[in-house]
Each structure stands twice: as C-alpha cells, then as structure tokens.
Amino acid sequence: MLISIRFILLFICAIGLMGCPSAENSQTAQNMAPLPNPPVNTDNPKALIVYLSRTRNTEALAKMVQEKVGGDLVALELQTPYPENYQAIVRQVDQENQDGYLPPLKTQIENIGQYDVIFVGFPTWDMQLPPPIKSFLNQYQADLNGKMIVPFNNNAGYGTGQSLAQFNQYCRGCQIMQSIERDGILFVMEDERANQAKNEIAQWLQDLSVNNPVIQQLLQNHATN
Numbered sequence: 001m002l003i004s005i006r007f008i009l010l011f012i013c014a015i016g017l018m019g020c021p022s023a024e025n026s027q028t029a030q031n032m033a034p035l036p037n038p039p040v041n042t043d044n045p046k047a048l049i050v051y052l053s054r055t056r057n058t059e060a061l062a063k064m065v066q067e068k069v070g071g072d073l074v075a076l077e078l079q080t081p082y083p084e085n086y087q088a089i090v091r092q093v094d095q096e097n098q099d100g101y102l103p104p105l106k107t108q109i110e111n112i113g114q115y116d117v118i119f120v121g122f123p124t125w126d127m128q129l130p131p132p133i134k135s136f137l138n139q140y141q142a143d144l145n146g147k148m149i150v151p152f153n154n155n156a157g158y159g160t161g162q163s164l165a166q167f168n169q170y171c172r173g174c175q176i177m178q179s180i181e182r183d184g185i186l187f188v189m190e191d192e193r194a195n196q197a198k199n200e201i202a203q204w205l206q207d208l209s210v211n212n213p214v215i216q217q218l219l220q221n222h223a224t225n
C-alpha cells in the first residue's frame, strides 16, 4: 500500500516537472520574442505603401506619398467586401470592433520582408483603426517586427481617436513614426485641396527625414531617379 502511494506521489511529481514550467522557465520563454527584422538595405531602401480607402481620399494621399518616395502601392481589400451603404458599414464596423473581429484580407503581400519602410494609410473609422488595417498589422506582425512603420491618416474632422495608439497594440515590435493627419470630408482631394495636401505630405516627409537616415535616403533616391 505504502509503495503504491509513493509511486503515485512520484508520478505526480514527474508530471508536474514535465508539464508545468517553473517561473524562471516561463520568464525565459517571454524573453524569447522574435528578433527584430533589421532594415534590409539602408543605402537603397525600398518602400511599401499600403492603404485602405473607401471614398478615395486616402488613396489620393497614398499616391502623393508614392510620388515622393517611390516603392510599391497596395490597396487593402477584404475577402468579403463591406456593404456600400454608409449606415450599414458603420453598423458592421462598430460590431466588428466590439467583437474584436479581424476581417480576413483578400490582398496578400508577397515577400513583405523585402521592404525597409512600410507606409500605412488609413481613414479614421469609429474613432479607431479600421478593422482591415488591424487585420493587416496582425497578419504580418512577425514580418513587421522591428520595421519602420509610417502611418498617415485621413478623417472627417474628428481626428485620429485611438488609432495611432492601436498601431503599437496590433504591431508590438514595430517602430511607429510620426503620422500626418488630414481632414478629408467627402472626396476633396482635387484642385486646390489636392495641392494643399501635396505640400503637406512633402513637408511631413521632409520633417520625418531630419532624424531618419532611411527616410532621407528614400527621398533622395527618388528625387534623383
């Protein structure tokens, strides 16, 4: 009887040792976060400009950024598009935010690791990041770790809300740069408004480049091309 009790105790201890890591071990596991991905090429950096745009204001800004820094332009699309109706999309987005739902992307970006700087253009939705942008940051989180992320925003006059803070939440290891914010009620990126936006984008990029040799190099390389 005594032997079998000892055996049972030994068995429990063995299982405990195998299955339950000590506090020290779990600490080590936490410290083993993936190493940051360094910029691939600082002499000839490559930019990716990813954006979400429903009424094309952010798209217009994304094209202005591309004119200055070159690189590849990618519009994010969902596997199941949002409804066209404004009230319906507002209701759906509100529900997705409440549920923490990340809608699957139709757009897939091959070899995202080749890019040194990733510009992310988005409108404010529900005073936060639109769910497709959250999906993007979440899906490519490992590849974006340590990369330079440059947000740019468009909104209907209510500001960026929680969106900029959410970049850090959805992309923990990313280096988030200073964003630009524009008020883009309806489709206003035409004529005088477009010129004004172009100048603001140019000034913002110039300001970013002051302490940032990679952005400086992007602007310089593209200006001489």
Ligand SMILES: Cc1cc2nc3c(=O)[nH]c(=O)nc-3n(C[C@H](O)[C@H](O)[C@H](O)COP(=O)(O)O)c2cc1C
Pocket: 052, 053, 054, 055, 056, 057, 058, 059, 089, 090, 093, 123, 124, 125, 126, 127, 128, 154, 155, 156, 157, 158, 159, 183, 184, 185, 186
């Ligand atoms: C679902 C949805 C939610 C929105 N929520 C906000 C908001 O919270 N604050 C705001 O300023 N604008 C909000 N807007 C307006 C957009 O940010 C604004 O119209 C922006 O210019 C759209 O950019 P786009 O033309 O690239 O789609 C919302 C628009 C949509 C479709």
